[in-house]
Each structure stands twice: as C-alpha cells, then as structure tokens.
Amino acid sequence: MTTLKNDRLLRALLRQPVDVTPVWMMRQAGRYLPEYRATRARAGSFLDLCKNPELACEVTLQPLERFPLDAAILFSDILTIPDAMGLGLYFTEGEGPRFEWPVRDEAAVVALGVPDPEEDLGYVMGAVRIIRRELGGRVPLIGFSGSPWTLATYMVEGGGTKNFARVKGMMFDRPDLMHQLLGKVADAIVTYLNGQVAAGAQALMIFDTWGGVLTPSDYRAFSLAYMTRIVAGLTREREGRKVPVILFTKGGAQRLGEMADSGCDALGVDWTMELSEARERVGDRVALQGNLDPCILYASPKRIREGVGRVLESYGTGPGHVFNLGHGIHPDVDPEHAAALVEAVHDLSPVYHV
Amino acid sequence: MTTLKNDRLLRALLRQPVDVTPVWMMRQAGRYLPEYRATRARAGSFLDLCKNPELACEVTLQPLERFPLDAAILFSDILTIPDAMGLGLYFTEGEGPRFEWPVRDEAAVVALGVPDPEEDLGYVMGAVRIIRRELGGRVPLIGFSGSPWTLATYMVEGGGTKNFARVKGMMFDRPDLMHQLLGKVADAIVTYLNGQVAAGAQALMIFDTWGGVLTPSDYRAFSLAYMTRIVAGLTREREGRKVPVILFTKGGAQRLGEMADSGCDALGVDWTMELSEARERVGDRVALQGNLDPCILYASPKRIREGVGRVLESYGTGPGHVFNLGHGIHPDVDPEHAAALVEAVHDLSPVYHV
Numbered sequence: 001m002t003t004l005k006n007d008r009l010l011r012a013l014l015r016q017p018v019d020v021t022p023v024w025m026m027r028q029a030g031r032y033l034p035e036y037r038a039t040r041a042r043a044g045s046f047l048d049l050c051k052n053p054e055l056a057c058e059v060t061l062q063p064l065e066r067f068p069l070d071a072a073i074l075f076s077d078i079l080t081i082p083d084a085m086g087l088g089l090y091f092t093e094g095e096g097p098r099f100e101w102p103v104r105d106e107a108a109v110v111a112l113g114v115p116d117p118e119e120d121l122g123y124v125m126g127a128v129r130i131i132r133r134e135l136g137g138r139v140p141l142i143g144f145s146g147s148p149w150t151l152a153t154y155m156v157e158g159g160g161t162k163n164f165a166r167v168k169g170m171m172f173d174r175p176d177l178m179h180q181l182l183g184k185v186a187d188a189i190v191t192y193l194n195g196q197v198a199a200g201a202q203a204l205m206i207f208d209t210w211g212g213v214l215t216p217s218d219y220r221a222f223s224l225a226y227m228t229r230i231v232a233g234l235t236r237e238r239e240g241r242k243v244p245v246i247l248f249t250k251g252g253a254q255r256l257g258e259m260a261d262s263g264c265d266a267l268g269v270d271w272t273m274e275l276s277e278a279r280e281r282v283g284d285r286v287a288l289q290g291n292l293d294p295c296i297l298y299a300s301p302k303r304i305r306e307g308v309g310r311v312l313e314s315y316g317t318g319p320g321h322v323f324n325l326g327h328g329i330h331p332d333v334d335p336e337h338a339a340a341l342v343e344a345v346h347d348l349s350p351v352y353h354v
Numbered sequence: 355m356t357t358l359k360n361d362r363l364l365r366a367l368l369r370q371p372v373d374v375t376p377v378w379m380m381r382q383a384g385r386y387l388p389e390y391r392a393t394r395a396r397a398g399s400f401l402d403l404c405k406n407p408e409l410a411c412e413v414t415l416q417p418l419e420r421f422p423l424d425a426a427i428l429f430s431d432i433l434t435i436p437d438a439m440g441l442g443l444y445f446t447e448g449e450g451p452r453f454e455w456p457v458r459d460e461a462a463v464v465a466l467g468v469p470d471p472e473e474d475l476g477y478v479m480g481a482v483r484i485i486r487r488e489l490g491g492r493v494p495l496i497g498f499s500g501s502p503w504t505l506a507t508y509m510v511e512g513g514g515t516k517n518f519a520r521v522k523g524m525m526f527d528r529p530d531l532m533h534q535l536l537g538k539v540a541d542a543i544v545t546y547l548n549g550q551v552a553a554g555a556q557a558l559m560i561f562d563t564w565g566g567v568l569t570p571s572d573y574r575a576f577s578l579a580y581m582t583r584i585v586a587g588l589t590r591e592r593e594g595r596k597v598p599v600i601l602f603t604k605g606g607a608q609r610l611g612e613m614a615d616s617g618c619d620a621l622g623v624d625w626t627m628e629l630s631e632a633r634e635r636v637g638d639r640v641a642l643q644g645n646l647d648p649c650i651l652y653a654s655p656k657r658i659r660e661g662v663g664r665v666l667e668s669y670g671t672g673p674g675h676v677f678n679l680g681h682g683i684h685p686d687v688d689p690e691h692a693a694a695l696v697e698a699v700h701d702l703s704p705v706y707h708v
Contacts (some may be wrong), residue, residue, distance in 0.1 A: 163684050165652050165684065168652060172652065173654055173657060215625045215628075216628050217628075254608060272566065272570070272605070293572075295523070295526070298519050298520075298527075300527055303526045330519065332519065
C-alpha cells in the first residue's frame with residue numbers, strides 16, 4: 001500500500017494535531033457536479049452506477065479533481081445491504097428507492113440472511129479496491145453504511161416515508177420482532193464494513209439518517225444500541241493505523257452526549273447546534289465533524305466564507321474538528337460555491353492549530 | 355358570552371391547578387375522521403372548506419362530538435395570511451399548497467400590505483364567531499397562525515420545500531430584505547390574531563413549523579425575534595380572562611430555554627425531548643404542551659395507553675401540562691386509537707394533580 005500523503009482527516013478524527021482543519025462534504029460525489037451527471041448518464045440508472053466499480057470509482061474521484069478535499073468517500077448507497085439480503089431494490093423517478101419485497105412480518109424477518117461482502121456485495125468491495133489504487137495515497141478513503149434503524153425504516157416501509165407508520169407500528173407493537181430485525185441488520189453491517197476495511201477503506205462512517213425521528217428512549221433502544229454493537233464488532237486497524245469510526249444521526253444533536261460513549265471516534269453534527277455547545281457535551285471523548293448549513297452554498301462566496309469562519313470559530317482551537325456540511329450538499333448548488341467552501345476552510349483554519 | 359364549563363386548558367396553560375391533565379390533538383379536526391372527509395367532499399376543495407365559515411365550524415366541532423377533548427381549535431390553514439396579502443394561494447393534488455405570485459425580490463416585499471382581518475380574512479373571523487356560538491362554552495377555542503419565518507418559507511419558495519433553497523438564499527444573501535419581509539408578516543399576524551381574539555378565540559397558538567431548519571443564531575434572529583415581537587403585540591385579555599399564547603417550533607426542542615423568555619405562556623414540545631428535561635429547561639416560566647410521538651397511534655390501544663402513561667410520568671406532578679401529540683395526528687390513524695389516547699389521559703392523570 002502506498003503511503004498516505006495527506007492524513008489530516010485520520011489525524012483529526014483521532015483528535016491528533018493537524019496543520020489545517022481537514023474538509024470534505026457529504027455527497028461530494030453527486031449531482032451538483034456536471035461531470036457526475038455525465039457519468040451517471042453513461043451508466044444508465046443510479047443503481048447501475050452504484051453496481052459498476054469502475055464508474056463508482058470515477059465519480060468518487062471527481063470532486064477531488066476539482067477541489068483540494070482532504071478525503072474521498074466511497075460512492076455507493078446505504079440500501080446495498082437490504083438489496084443483497086434479497087429485498088429487490090429499485091429506484092423510481094421522483095419517488096426514490098423502493099423494495100419489491102418489504103419486511104412486514106415475522107416470517108420475512110426470520111428469512112433474512114447476512115450477505116457475504118465478497119459474494120453478495122462484490123461490486124462495493126471492488127469499487128473500494130479500485131478507488132484505493134486510483135487515489136494513490138492522495139487522501140484517505142472513507143467507507144460507510146446506513147445505521148440498522150435507518151435501513152430498517154426502508155426495509156419495513158418498502159421505501160422512503162414521511163410518517164414512519166409501518167416501521168414505528170412494528171416497533172411499538174412488536175418490539176421483539178423489531179429487535180430481531182435490527183440485530184440481523186447490525187450483523188450484516190459489521191460484516192459489510194469489515195469487508196470495506198479489508199478492501200481498503202481507511203475510515204468508516206455510519207449514517208443514521210432517521211434516528212432523529214425517535215423519542216430519546218426509543219433512540220437509545222432501537223438505534224444507538226445497535227450502532228454501539230456495530231462499533232464493537234469493527235476492524236479498527238489497517239496498514240498499522242487506526243481506522244476511525246464516525247457516527248452521524250441527522251436531527252440527533254440532542255443525543256451527542258450518549259453517542260460519544262458508543263466507542264466511536266467521531267460524531268457528525270448537523271447545523272441545529274453550535275459546535276461550541278457540541279464540544280462541551282462530548283468533551284475529549286470524540287472528534288466532531290460538521291456543521292455548516294448546506295443551504296449557505298446557495299448564497300454568495302462572500303457569505304459562504306463568513307459562514308465557514310463562524311463554524312471554525314465556534315469549534316475553536318485545538319484538535320478534533322473535521323469540517324463538513326451538516327447534511328449532504330444539495331444537487332442544485334453551483335460547484336464554484338463548493339470550491340469557495342473548501343478554500344475558506346483551508347485559508348481560515350490554520351490559526352486554530354497553532 | 356356563556357360561561358366556560360371546562361376551563362382546564364386555560365388553567366393549565368397558565369400553570370394553575372387542574373383536576374386532570376387537559377388534552378387536545380394537533381390537527382384533531384382532520385382527515386383521519388370519516389365525517390371530516392364527508393364534509394370536505396361536500397365543500398369541494400380544502401380551500402373551499404377553509405373559506406366557508408359554517409363548514410369550518412362543522413369540522414372544528416366534529417372531534418368534540420367523538421372524544422371528550424378539553425379544547426377546540428379553529429379549522430383553518432396557516433397560509434390564509436399570505437393569501438390575503440395577494441399571493442394567490444392554491445392547492446395541487448399531492449404537492450400541497452402553492453402561491454401564484456411568490457415573493458422573490460425587493461419590489462415584491464415592498465408591495466406587501468397588512469390585510470385587514472374583517473375585510474380580507476372575514477371568513478376566518480366568521481368561523482371563529484360561529485364556532486364560539488356553537489361551542490356554547492363547552493371548552494375553550496384556540497385560534498392560531500403560522501410564525502413569520504414559517505409563512506416566509508412558503509411565500510418565498512412559492513409552496514412547500516425540502517431544501518429551503520430560495521428562502522435561505524435570501525436570508526443569507528439579503529438579510530435586510532428578509533427582515534423587512536418578516537417584519538411585515540409579523541405585523542399581519544398580530545392584526546390577524548387580535549382579530550381572532552376579538553371574534554372569540556380564548557387562547558392562541560403560533561405554529562413555527564420550519565424554525566427547526568435554522569441554526570441556533572439564525573433561529574434567534576429570523577424566527578424567535580419575530581414571535582417575541584408578536585407576543586408583545588397581542589391582546590392578552592378577553593371576557594375577564596387572560597388569553598394564553600402557545601409557541602411551537604417543530605424540531606425546536608433545543609430552543610425551549612430561550613423560547614420561554616418570549617413572553618408566551620406555554621411551549622409546544624415535539625417528542626424528541628423528554629418532558630422532564632423540557633421542564634428542567636423552562637422551570638416555572640411557561641407551561642408545556644405535548645409530546646406523544648404521533649406514530650404511537652398506529653399501535654394498539656394498549657400500547658397507546660402505555661405511551662400516554664410515560665408522557666404523564668415524565669412531566670410529573672404539578673400544574674402546567676397540556677397533553678398533546680408532538681405533531682399533528684396522521685391522516686391514516688384509526689379514530690378509535692385517538693379515543694384511546696384521550697381516555698388514557700383523563701384516566702391516568704388525576705394522580706399527578708393531588
């Protein structure tokens with residue numbers, strides 16, 4: 001393996017000193033880039049793109065060609081696991097992901113198996129290997145998965161949902177069955193993420209997109225407990241370095257304190273909490289990643305720079321900050337505005353690392 | 355005016371002792387009731403229903419015929435104000451509310467006037483008067499409006515939005531213009547709510563549906579500041595009683611502490627925070643309204659009763675709790691499950707008021 005030329009991300013995630021604050025953007029390989037849209041058109045559907053390792057590598061690297069980002073993140077989808085479990089993932093225009101065979105009863109939960117990363121999700125492992133090779137050690141590669149609760153919402157609902165009627169119905173009426181489902185999904189995620197690490201991922205992120213729709217106690221029981229179990233099962237070293245793990249619960253700012261005890265290394269923070277307050281809550285237990293309101297990228301580069309400055313100032317001095325948006329970059333953002341963000345982070349952050 | 359036979363709601367909102375915890379449900383007059391769907395079909399469109407005072411009264415009273423609720427809430431829509439400002443409200447099937455003439459530039463903001471409640475929104479004032487007469491003092495009537503920020507999101511976007519691109523774009527790039535817009539909308543809301551009180555509303559609620567999408571400092575400047583200004587401008591007494599004001603920011607649990615200093619009497623709480631914690635944050639400054647996860651109504655009556663019990667227990671003993679869902683009741687909920695909720699609140703709460 002090549003030596004890592006820029007290891008700011010890994011250092012910051014482990015709360016080690018860095019020269020400037022590392023920066024990457026959630027969904028940095030995505031629709032706001034014309035070159036992404038071109039590759040996507042070439043691939044066919046979104047799912048075709050995910051399942052083609054060469055093209056997944058191509059779009060993963062695209063934002064790095066444009067911006068001096070400090071990390072690459074695997075281009076993939078969180079629903080690859082339930083797809084490999086046999087639920088039949090497909091995408092509909094305008095309505096997003098759907099499953100042909102949702103998990104609605106005990107028999108369906110019992111029937112679920114744990115997919116083998118190389119056999120059943122070989123296209124993801126292949127993409128990780130190719131991306132590592134093509135990166136040539138420029139920056140680290142982040143692997144990822146959805147959280148068990150988040151995957152369960154899609155698996156039970158059969159797709160995206162606004163009300164979470166079915167999945168919460170099952171959680172409230174059949175907590176035993178929901179725990180059985182989440183346990184299986186957690187096992188699958190551990191195997192999947194360890195497969196990504198074996199293939200070359202140098203950091204891992206778990207996206208708990210829907211943990212924020214739960215009450216505090218339901219969050220603890222049905223989301224955080226399973227993420228904690230996953231963290232305990234992960235390969236945490238590769239090529240002589242620790243593989244940091246980031247948890248991110250969207251809408252979960254209120255949960256940061258307990259999330260910091262999950263065994264993870266870093267927490268993603270959305271923009272609903274100042275980083276100064278988040279830092280108070282987690283102390284020196286974990287690093288923090290975030291948390292610029294992604295909508296500021298609709299404003300002028302001057303405003304973007306001011307916004308970046310406020311986030312850096314809120315975190316303050318010392319190690320443990322990875323700059324990011326508080327959520328994925330929106331598809332209709334001007335790429336020049338993303339450039340302004342990355343430039344501002346590198347320009348304005350050295351003063352916090354002296 | 356007739357004497358109020360059941361004043362639990364008003365007493366609880368003012369933190370005065372009650373015998374049982376009062377309960378009502380956000381969107382209690384709504385699609386989950388077959389009788390609502392029948393009236394709506396008779397009215398024509400949703401907007402036709404809102405603009406017909408007799409039918410608006412009919413649907414307002416429907417849930418009270420079914421359940422021993424402790425309050426009625428005016429059936430209306432938060433977008434009546436921008437409609438009366440000339441934006442041309444209409445509803446599209448599946449896509450929700452739209453405006454023909456969104457507010458996108460300085461000229462559009464300057465052109466906005468403050469509607470006169472009786473002249474421009476007479477159908478709302480008429481509905482309030484008829485509902486008061488038909489209620490005959492059974493329970494108090496709650497009037498309401500959207501918050502300035504929430505109305506501004508629809509006015510600038512031209513309808514509902516997921517990303518808040520335009521409205522946040524304006525907020526970041528032209529904060530001066532956004533403040534001008536919010537100031538005008540706040541003036542309109544004060545006039546509108548005072549009109550409702552003059553017509554008979556006995557409590558008021560401000561729905562800040564989209565305040566939760568803002569950073570802490572943007573929330574303070576662009577949402578809370580204007581709600582505070584509104585509260586200061588409201589008629590606070592009617593028929594020799596105080597007219598309590600409730601603020602509710604969806605996704606705003608983290609803001610409860612500062613919201614409690616707005617001059618309002620009570621705060622709505624969504625289900626992302628335990629009421630015990632919310633109560634610690636606000637102390638004796640305000641009452642709290644909430645906060646059952648509305649999805650528990652998809653579960654069995656037994657689970658609903660357990661859920662109600664946990665919310666009551668979390669608030670604990672003493673005055674100042676109005677039971678409610680943490681968000682509007684979902685349209686596909688079984689009315690029998692709503693009945694189970696109301697019954698459980700009245701059954702289980704006396705022990706907290708001894």
